[in-house]
Amino acid sequence: MFTVLGVVTARAELTPAPKNASVYIIWPPDGAVIRGGRLWVRMGLRNAGVAPKGVEIPNIGHHHVLLDTDLPPLDEEIPSDRNHLHFGGGQTEARLEQLEPGKHTLQLLLGDHDHTPHDPPIYSKKITITVPPY
Amino acid sequence: MLVYQGINSVGPVSLSCRQVNVNRESQLMIRQLAAFLGLLIFTGLALAERTPAPKNAYVYVGWPNDGEVLYGNRPFRVWFGLRHMGVAPKGVDRPNTGHHHLLIDTDLPPLDEEIPSDRNHIHFGAGQTETMLELPPGRHTLQLLMADFEHMPHDPPVYSRKITITVK
Numbered sequence: 001m002f003t004v005l006g007v008v009t010a011r012a013e014l015t016p017a018p019k020n021a022s023v024y025i026i027w028p029p030d031g032a033v034i035r036g037g038r039l040w041v042r043m044g045l046r047n048a049g050v051a052p053k054g055v056e057i058p059n060i061g062h063h064h065v066l067l068d069t070d071l072p073p074l075d076e077e078i079p080s081d082r083n084h085l086h087f088g089g090g091q092t093e094a095r096l097e098q099l100e101p102g103k104h105t106l107q108l109l110l111g112d113h114d115h116t117p118h119d120p121p122i123y124s125k126k127i128t129i130t131v132p133p134y
Numbered sequence: 135m136l137v138y139q140g141i142n143s144v145g146p147v148s149l150s151c152r153q154v155n156v157n158r159e160s161q162l163m164i165r166q167l168a169a170f171l172g173l174l175i176f177t178g179l180a181l182a183e184r185t186p187a188p189k190n191a192y193v194y195v196g197w198p199n200d201g202e203v204l205y206g207n208r209p210f211r212v213w214f215g216l217r218h219m220g221v222a223p224k225g226v227d228r229p230n231t232g233h234h235h236l237l238i239d240t241d242l243p244p245l246d247e248e249i250p251s252d253r254n255h256i257h258f259g260a261g262q263t264e265t266m267l268e269l270p271p272g273r274h275t276l277q278l279l280m281a282d283f284e285h286m287p288h289d290p291p292v293y294s295r296k297i298t299i300t301v302k
Contacts, residue, residue, distance in 0.1 A: 026196065026213060042196065044213060049261025050221035052228050060223060060261050090220030090231050092263050 014119035015112035018059035021048035030127035037099035053088030061110035187288035188230040191219040200297035213264040224259030232280035
């Protein structure tokens, strides 16, 4: 019973998504070939604002880059590891370096003040880039 | 603080070297005067104290490009680029952050005062990183200027190159 209540409460606490908000990768384009395995990913956000982690005001979020991974569970805190890059400083561009030659996927997921996706979650299309052999 | 100490210690010493007949009273006066001047300068510095800019911070107009020609009476998107710095809405005092201001058809405002808010100085205090803009036909200039939580430019100020676009 308590578990059920807990789950219900946790679900209900998701930050509501700003209306019509969307996140997208401005650059690179889907299918881009990235020589050298180094790039800036430009993160685009519409109908919402960027704020650093811990800032709890309406209609904001901060970017997370998902590298070579699928979307994580959307009702929990986004993991923080080499596949889930947090930009809690309010950054709008992400520098990626030393990507191994081969195909890589990139996707953006917006997190609220405590790194949890909004309700409904705001994430971009997943794109694929290719790093040719060095 | 360093300026204050510098004036207080260097001032009286160098003065007393040049003067041959320096009695204790005039030395005291000079010292008091120097202290007073130092205090004035220190107060001035405190008033003008601005948020330091993050190292290498770089803001730019991501789109449109400089020289872009836009057609039709429809709004176009402007996206704001920012590197080595983060975005925070107005009123949020975090290190290495700021929010965007779009300057349209105007030069940079005074960089040690709050950025004006009018149709030539558009504030994005909600942390927006892009906007839709509709401008009348003709040549227009666009420039971005970052400001801290109180709409004051950083020190040194972080602003983009001014670009020119033509609306037909």
